[in-house]
Amino acid sequence: MTIRSTKLTAVFSLFAAVLAVGMSLPERQASAQVKAVPREGVAFNDTVTQRVKIESVDPESRTVAFTSTTGQLVILPVTDSVTNLAAIEDNSMANVTYTEVITMLNLRQKGPGSQLARRDQMDTKPNATDVEAGRFTLTVVGVDLAKNTVSVIDGRGGAVRTYAANTIAKQDMLKKIKVGDVVIGMTTPLLVTAIAPAR
CATH class of the missing domain: 1.20.5 (Single alpha-helices involved in coiled-coils or other helix-helix interfaces)
Known part of the structure; x- marks a missing residue:
């Protein structure tokens, strides 16, 4: 006993x-236990003109909804300089010019799942979530350190676009990438500056 x-x-x-x-x-906080891998990114302003399908036009609120060439549904305000908004019909084709911000994110991430993430991002057929978010891949086809420019082509094809690295952060990015690199691109459409019915 x-x-x-x-x-x-x-x-x-x-x-x-x-x-x-x-x-x-x-007590350890959850954020201290799981550390997210930072993903560096730099943003470039751009102006795009596309032939798109107009989903709807609202002349009162001066907004237009259209499906871009990538399949992304975009709803944007229209500048006051556009005077023909009432003449644009729903479900018609139109040439739309709009401003956007392109953010380039690197793919040199580490940690669990990074290889799978890279493989998903480099898929030539993006999934619906990527299309909705405006996420796509870009292949670097030119880096000019003397002019501080980077030239890229969309992973889905199209024209080569050249962006000027006019800040220290952008110029620093140029030193870290080379021709042939694949990076993630994110688009943020901002404002429609011109719209005309497609002929």
Whole structure:
């Protein structure tokens, strides 16, 4: 009986000691336990003209909704300089010029799942989520450090676009990439500056 009570006392003592040590340790926040890998990115302003399908036009609120050539549904305000908004019909084709911000994110991320993430991003057939978010891949086809420019082509094809690195952050990015690199592009459409029915 004494041996059993001694063992029981020892177990309770050990349990109490573990509790005391656990309470004395500083509490770790969830953010300290899982550290996200930062993804560097730089943004470039751009103006795009596309032949698109007009979904709807609202002359009162001066907004237009259209499906871009990539399949992304875009809803944008229209500048006051556009005076023919009422003449644009729903479900028609139109040439739309709009401003956007292109953000280039690197693919040199590390950690679990990074290879899968890169493989997904470089898929030539983007998934619906990527299309909705305006996310796509760009292949670097030229880097000119003397002129501080980078030239890229969309992974889906199209024209080569050249962007000027006019800030220190952008110029620093140029030094880290080379021709042939694949980067993630993110588009943020801003404002329609011109619209005309497509002929």
